[in-house]
Amino acid sequence: MLSLADVEAARDRVTEVARVTPLEYSHSFSRMTGADVRPKLENFQRTGSFKIRGAMNRIATLSEAEKEAGVITASAGNHAQGVALAATRAGVDAKIVMPEHAPIAKVEATEGYGGEVILSGADYNDAQDRAHEIEAAEGRTYVHAFDDEYVMAGQGTIGLEIAEQCPEADTVIVPIGGGGLISGIATALKATLDDVRVIGVQAEGASSVAQSLEKGSRQEIDAVDTIADGIATRSVGQTPWEVIQERVDEVVTVSDNEIALALTYLLERSKTLVEGAGAVPLAAVLAETFDYEDDEIIVPALCGGNIDLNDLTTVVVRGLVQMGRYIKIRTELEDNPGSLQRLVDIIADHNANIYGIQHDRTSRDVAMNAADVVIDLETHGHDHVDELLAALEAHGYEVETLV
Structure with missing residues (x-):
């Protein structure tokens, strides 16, 4: 299973590209909740999300033959940008399959970082099927968005930063899509901090992990429906699933209305722009979907800021309605x-x-x-x-x- 040593090795590989992002106390959200809320602002990361960490770590471990053949991946958008930038930095050709309705901003950004974008399918899983077809036909290495220990270790470097920036943290809240992010962060935190609690959050319309934990086995849901497109996956990866069961304390869900409200509050109160998936951890705190004490130190990991401006208008209006x-x-x-x-x-x-x-x-x-x-x-x-x-x-x- 993924270890602290894996995450520490990943930090050595990604330091050149990935930034150490801020972790700051929020007066507004602390006052609103009664807790001590300190968001980890990973939306300020290069490419606008944490995905550059895992992508860089995976591509750094490719053999020379694999680099020559190029890489292929599937992504809803953020992993696409991470792979595109990491591959370009390493001189590796990258093809990225994205869902047909992926946000325009994410498609254009991926192309801007040097990746060749192929639009295919209704969601991440459909895009992944097409990517595997290209992998087999062209002999490329598939860089999985979450079900890969190198990718998980790269994402876990956020956990190392949280442990260093806020060693007194009581609870860390992490969004879950395919599970690579939370499995990496939980691995780092559980090995470095005493008594820290790690809570995962999913959108109600993409709650595969919550359902899997309830039924005691990994489940795949039939379809996803959420404004949090960055975590809109039908199932959690097998490797992250094993880590989640052992190292994540609780998984909760939030509605799209709660996500929109959190995103709108972040804009208005903190002048911070996140995407739907990035707002999910704060939404869980504001909606009190888990129990916490007054003055408990809570770190919501705001892990993505790549929202399409057309979607932003809709989400903000929904947030204003909730307010x-x-x-x-x-x-x-x-x-x-x-x-x-x-x-x-x-x-x-x-x-x-x-x-x-x-x-x-x-x-x-x-x-x-x-x-x-x-x-x-x-x-x-x-x-x-x-x-x-x-x-x-x-x-x-x-x-x-x-x-």
């Missing part, structure tokens, strides 16, 4: 002069700001003498939303909340 800061409503008005003005006046009287209005008198869903109105509103919290909706209903409006 009670944005709402979209629909109601029906009498189709006569002044009806819309009366509605707007009520909204203004309750200090809600209108982002946009859609007024449709031709909708088949309303009577001939009525109009359908959809309004996007900026609000000031859940209590404000409740007060506004109550006021509208008191004035006779039947209001449907759309988001």
Whole structure:
């Protein structure tokens, strides 16, 4: 099984490329939770995620013949960038298969680091099948995103940094997709810190490890559905699975709404941009998906910052909804002069700001003498939303909340 010596050897190989990323106390999240929250900001890593560590360690161990033949991998995006950069630095040709709907930013970044991108399949597992076909046809070495001890050891160098930067840590929270990251970090932490707790977090829509632990054997789920595309895998790797069972204390899940809320808070309170998978550890803390004490020192590992800007807009809006800061409503008005003005006046009287209005008198869903109105509103919290909706209903409006 993966050992501390493996992780320490990996650090010697990746030091030239991988940065030592910050670990900083958060006043905002500590105040919000009552714990002592100190995020590990791996989203500041080169390529925007931890994946460069494992990729660099694996490529550094290739034979000369393997380097000459080139490498192939499959990735949802972050591992792709890590392999592309590590291969380019080592003078190795790299092909990367990514899902057809991989975020544009990750595709372009991978190409920018020197990798040849091939888009194939609906998700990571489909892309992996295509990558193995290329591996067999061209004799390339497959660099697995997580089910490889060299890759796991490379990711584990984050654990060494956490142990050095925060030796008093009580709990470290790590996202889980295929399991390479948490298996490496848990190996490093359990061997260097006394009584540290390692908790894994998955998205509810990609909870293969949580289900595997519940059933007592490694499970593959039929499909994944989450905004956290970086951990959207259908199964955990066999090698990481063995480490997780022995060295990870607990695995919890968070919803997409909880992920969006954490991501939005990070932007607003910490001025820190992460992707969905990067927000998952903080989401678990904010949602209290595991038990922790007041003043407990918690290190959420924010392990990726590569979010597509188109996705960011959607996620932030969802986060604002969770905070009670944005709402979209629909109601029906009498189709006569002044009806819309009366509605707007009520909204203004309750200090809600209108982002946009859609007024449709031709909708088949309303009577001939009525109009359908959809309004996007900026609000000031859940209590404000409740007060506004109550006021509208008191004035006779039947209001449907759309988001």
